[in-house]
Amino acid sequence: xxxxxxxxxxxxxxxxxxxxxxxxxxxxxxxxxxxxxxxxxxxxxxxxxxxxxxxxxxxxxxxxxxxxxxxxxxxxxxxxxxxxxxxxxxxxxxxxxxxxxxxxxxxxxxxxxxxxxxxxxxxxxxxxxxxxxxxxxxxxxxxxxxxxxxxxxxxxxxxxxxxxxxxxxxxxxxxxxxxxxxxxxxxxxxxxxxxxxxxxxxxxxxxxxxxxxxxxxxxxxxxxxxxxxxxxxxxxxxxxxxxxxxxxxxxxxxxxxxxxxxxxxxxxxxxxxxxxxxxxxxxxxxxxxxxxxxxxxxxxxxxxxxxxxxxxxxxxxxxxxxxxxxxxxxxxxxxxxxxxxxxxxxxxxxxxxxxxxxxxxxxxxxxxxxxxxxxxxxxxxxxxxxxxxxxxxxxxxxxxxxxxxxxxxxxxxxxxxxxxx
Numbered sequence: 001x002x003x004x005x006x007x008x009x010x011x012x013x014x015x016x017x018x019x020x021x022x023x024x025x026x027x028x029x030x031x032x033x034x035x036x037x038x039x040x041x042x043x044x045x046x047x048x049x050x051x052x053x054x055x056x057x058x059x060x061x062x063x064x065x066x067x068x069x070x071x072x073x074x075x076x077x078x079x080x081x082x083x084x085x086x087x088x089x090x091x092x093x094x095x096x097x098x099x100x101x102x103x104x105x106x107x108x109x110x111x112x113x114x115x116x117x118x119x120x121x122x123x124x125x126x127x128x129x130x131x132x133x134x135x136x137x138x139x140x141x142x143x144x145x146x147x148x149x150x151x152x153x154x155x156x157x158x159x160x161x162x163x164x165x166x167x168x169x170x171x172x173x174x175x176x177x178x179x180x181x182x183x184x185x186x187x188x189x190x191x192x193x194x195x196x197x198x199x200x201x202x203x204x205x206x207x208x209x210x211x212x213x214x215x216x217x218x219x220x221x222x223x224x225x226x227x228x229x230x231x232x233x234x235x236x237x238x239x240x241x242x243x244x245x246x247x248x249x250x251x252x253x254x255x256x257x258x259x260x261x262x263x264x265x266x267x268x269x270x271x272x273x274x275x276x277x278x279x280x281x282x283x284x285x286x287x288x289x290x291x292x293x294x295x296x297x298x299x300x301x302x303x304x305x306x307x308x309x310x311x312x313x314x315x316x317x318x319x320x321x322x323x324x325x326x327x328x329x330x331x332x333x334x335x336x337x338x339x340x341x342x343x344x345x346x347x348x349x350x351x352x353x354x355x356x357x358x359x360x361x362x363x364x365x366x367x368x369x370x371x372x373x374x375x376x377x378x379x380x381x382x383x384x385x386x387x388x389x390x391x392x393x394x395x396x397x398x399x400x401x402x403x404x405x406x407x408x409x410x411x412x413x414x415x416x417x418x419x420x421x
Contacts, residue, residue: 053400054398056379056395057378057401057420058076058077058078058122058377059077059377060361061118061119061362062376062381063108063364064108064364064374064383066366067368069087069366069369069372069385070086072364073108074106074380076103076399078101080096081103081118082397084383087383088374088393089396091396094143095118095142095145098144099133101131102122103122104122104155105157106119106159109166111163112166113141114138114139114140115161116141117135117148118136118159119134119135120135120154122155123209127232129177131176133151134148134149134151134152135147135148135153136148137192137193150171150173150187152176153171153174154181154183155177156171156173156174157210157211158170160211162218163218164218166192169189170186170187170188171196172207172211173186174208174226180205182201184208185201185207185208186254187199199247199253200245202225202227202242202243203227206228206240206242207225207228208225209224209228210224211223211224215276215327219248219250220247220280221246221247221250222245222247222275222301223244223245223246223254223273226241227269238268242270243256243259243271257301258271260303262306263295264287264295266290268287268288268289269287269288271287272321273285274325274333278326278327278328282297282325282330283297283300285304286313286322288314288317288318293313294313294335294347308347308349312341313337315338316338320336322363323335330346331343331344333347334365336362336375338358339353339354339360340354340388353388355391356382357377359377361376362375371386372384379394380394380397400420402417402419403418403420405417
C-alpha cells in the first residue's frame with residue numbers, strides 16, 4: 001500500500017503541472033492548489049507523529065525556581081517552553097497550543113512562582129536565527145498563556161521581573177536583526193505586561209542584549225546594548241550604540257558606564273554583564289573588543305580593570321558572551337562559551353569545564369544553593385545538583401533542529417536528517 005501511495009504522488013505532480021500549463025491557453029486560468037495536485041483522499045487518513053530522535057537542540061534561555069529543587073524550565077530556539085519536575089529526568093512542553101517558535105528569554109517571579117514571562121526570538125544570531133512573537137505570560141505556572149505585547153520585537157534577549165512585584169517587568173529587546181528598527185532597547189511594564197514603555201534606546205541598529213537587577217537593590221539595573229546586523233550572507237557585530245548602561249531609578253533613566261576609566265576602548269561589540277549578590281559593588285563584564293575580555297569593577301561601574309583576556313572566553317563573541325556571578329561567593333564567576341569557564345579568584349584565572357553538550361548560552365544558579373544549576377547550550381538544557389560534577393542528559397528532549405530532511409527508495413523507506421549540533 002505504501003508503494004502505491006508513493007507512486008501516485010510522484011505521478012500526480014507532473015499531471016497537475018501539465019493541466020495548469022494547458023489551462024494558460026484558455027480564457028480562465030485556474031490556480032493550482034494542493035487539492036488539485038494531491039486529491040484529499042490520498043492523505044486525509046494520515047496523522048502526524050514524532051519520529052524523534054529525542055535529542056536536545058539549541059537553547060539560550062533557562063531558569064529554575066528557588067526552593068523547588070527539581071523544577072526547571074528552558075526555552076527552545078525552535079520548540080517553545082519545556083518544563084521538568086524531576087530534575088531533568090523527563091521534560092514536557094507547556095507552550096504548545098498557545099504559542100510556539102523560538103524562545104529567547106524566560107523568567108519566573110521570585111515573589112510568586114506561578115507567574116512566568118517568556119520573550120520570543122533567540123539571542124544566538126546565526127545565519128539560521130529564528131525570531132519570536134513578543135512577550136507571553138502565565139499566571140498558573142504554565143498551564144495557560146496570554147500574549148502580553150511587544151509583538152514586533154522579534155528577539156527578546158532577557159526578561160527580568162521585580163523580586164517583590166511580578167507586575168513590574170523589564171524586557172531587553174534586540175529587534176529586527178535584518179533591518180533598521182525603532183523597536184529596540186529596554187522596555188518596562190508596571191501593569192504585568194499590559195502596557196510597555198521604552199526606557200532605553202541607543203539607536204535603530206543597536207538593541208539590548210543583556211539586563212539584570214542589582215540582586216540587593218532592585219532600583220539599580222545594568223543593561224548592555226549591541227549594534228548587530230545580519231543578512232542572509234553576512235554578520236556585522238559592533239559599532240555605534242554598543243555600550244554598557246546603569247540605572248539607579250528603576251530603569252527610568254540610564255547612564256553609560258562603558259566610557260568610564262579602565263573599560264575597553266575603541267569599537268565595542270556584544271557585552272555581557274553580572275553583579276555579585278555577595279557584594280553589589282562588584283560588577284563583571286565580558287566584552288567583545290579588539291582588546292576585550294573580562295573586566296571587573298569594585299565600585300559599581302565607576303572604574304574598571306581587565307582581569308582576563310584568554311581567547312577561549314571570548315571566541316566567536318556574538319554567539320556567546322554571557323557571564324554569571326555566584327550568588328554567595330564574591331570571588332566566583334562563570335563565563336559561557338564553547339566550554340563553560342569558572343573563576344574562583346575574582347575573574348583573574350579560569351578553569352574550563354564541560355557540560356554534556358557544548359556551545360553554552362545561558363545559566364541559572366540557585367541563589368540559596370549555588371551547586372544547583374541549569375545550563376542551556378546547543379544540546380538543550382542540562383541540570384546539576386552538585387556544582388557541575390554530574391549533569392542530567394540532553395537525550396530526552398525532542399527539540400533538535402533539522403534544516404533538511406529526505407527519504408530514500410528503500411521499502412520501508414529510510415529518513416535522513418542532519419542535526420544542528
